[in-house]
Amino acid sequence: MSRFRILLRQIWTIARRDFVATVFTPTFLIFLLAPVVMGSFGAIGGLGADAAQKGADAKTRIVAIVDPARSADIAALDLRLRQLYRNPDEAPPLLQTEAPGADPAAQARARFDDTRIDVVAVLYGPLATPQVLHTPTSARAGDYLAALAEQMLRADRSGVAPLSTVTKTIVSRRTSSLRGANASGFFAVFALFFLTLLLAGQVVSGVAEERGNKVIEVLAAAVPLESVFFGKLLGTFGVAVLFLLFWGTLLSQATLLLPPTFATGLSGLTPTIGLPLFTLLFFAYFTMAYMLLGAVFLGVGAQAASVREIQLLSLPITLIQVAMFGLGAVAVSKPDSWISTFAAIFPLSSPYYMAGRAAQSASLGVHVLALLWQALWVAIFIAIGVRAFRRGVLQSGSGSFRWKRRRAVQENAVDMGVS
Structure with missing residues (x-):
């Protein structure tokens, strides 16, 4: 040998x-089942954090103080704009509309002190010159309200209904992106x-x-x-x-048992x-x-x-x-x-x-x-x-x-x- x-x-x-x-x-x-133990601890922590986050998100709002006659139009426009956010976590908080009182500025400021819901941004005043208040960590929510006011003014000229009919076709890439x-x-x-x-x-x-x-x-x-x-x-x-x-x-x-969204991500x-x-x-x-x-x-x-x-x-x-x-x-x-x-x-x-x-x-x-x-x-x-x-x-x-x-x-x- x-x-x-x-x-x-x-x-x-x-x-x-x-x-x-x-x-x-x-x-x-x-040793073979160690990933199950590690995954269980991770899942428990993740589910707890997700539950806490969803509980907080469910009570988070952005507020538009507008004339009651405009509430339906601004709600319809808000729904259309939210379709652009494919990831729900990136979408702004739910919109809540209110009729203006005697002092809209004081009314807007008081919304941040409401203990029942967590208001992060408020819009009030004329749509041509709106005032937007937001918390230090909610600048994007404030920008969304400003964009909403801008789109409402444009909708006043052309109407709230869509002006075009779009045909969407899914195309697969021949090469990797x-x-x-x-x-x-x-x-x-x-x-x-x-x-x-x-x-x-x-x-x-x-x-x-x-x-x-x-x-x-x-x-x-x-x-x-x-x-x-x-x-x-x-x-x-x-x-x-x-x-x-x-x-x-x-x-x-x-x-094979994963949800379609997860399979799409993979x-x-x-x-x-x-x-x-x-x-x-x-x-x-x-x-x-x-x-x-x-x-x-x-x-x-x-x-x-x-x-x-x-x-x-x-x-x-x-x-x-x-x-x-x-x-x-x-x-x-x-x-x-x-x-x-x-x-x-x-x-x-x-x-x-x-x-x-x-x-x-x-x-x-x-x-x-x-x-x-x-x-x-x-x-x-x-x-x-x-x-x-x-x-x-x-x-x-x-x-x-x-x-x-x-x-x-x-x-x-x-x-x-x-x-």
Whole structure:
């Protein structure tokens, strides 16, 4: 059997051992269902915030103090203008009309002190020279009332009824839009960040635990450390792939139950390179991101001798991931700047940015080079981690320092012979 085949067999043995030891345990089920717990907390918080927001919006009003004879016309015009707001959250508060009293200015000012409803803007006076009052945070509501007065004057000349009959036809794009490509790019960066944040951290705890119970020293005595490190990386990556397959299958079926508005929003995510090829590239960059961070975490976790040290290492590890996400997101928003070039070259941020670029550009050659570049750095990080483990934990040095150790042994032997 050739040396390369022996190396592959050793790596496969370590990877299979770690994969089985992780998957065939009761705690793996908890890990697999972790997104359910995270999603439940997020949903509870989101529903609570949404209920509070809707409760406040239901009692928020803008007020137009106009002649009762104009109330019906201004209400009809308000209804027509609101059709321009596709997102209900962007529309102004509901309009309430009132007849002017003896002092419209005092009446308008008093509306802000009403405790039954939350008035944010009031219009009063002649429509040709209206007065608009609004709160400091409701300038848009004030602008809407001013526009409403302007449109009422124009309607006085041409009537409130529409003057044209419009025929609307829905047209599908043959290519992805710039907004869809940019949204897909940011979504790819965020998804990559979320998955690596959730999955790559298990590498640290695994190798630190085995270092604490001396298992990794036993493995290092049986096979080369390079095989141990790379095998562990492949084993934990297999766990991550199983996690993705499980949740990917569930989410692919869950999309059939989503409301049409949500499905329409997802249809706006249109990668320039096409969805099938983009999915393949996204998985390739997820693999590289996991391998790069996993290789770094292997080297760092191998230096930790206790759970306390692992906890101390968790913060810088998380900060590294957040920094790479921020760098990738900024680079995707500025694809032709120096920061995008830096993000593509820097090994830890390269998968994030290139995953986003896959949604924005149809070029394939640059992705081949990027994947080869990232694979090279995976090997470099593993080599650095192995060397640090040998010198820091096994107290054995490595690599180019072997000739120094051999020379020291020879000198000690000579000294012992002389003595």
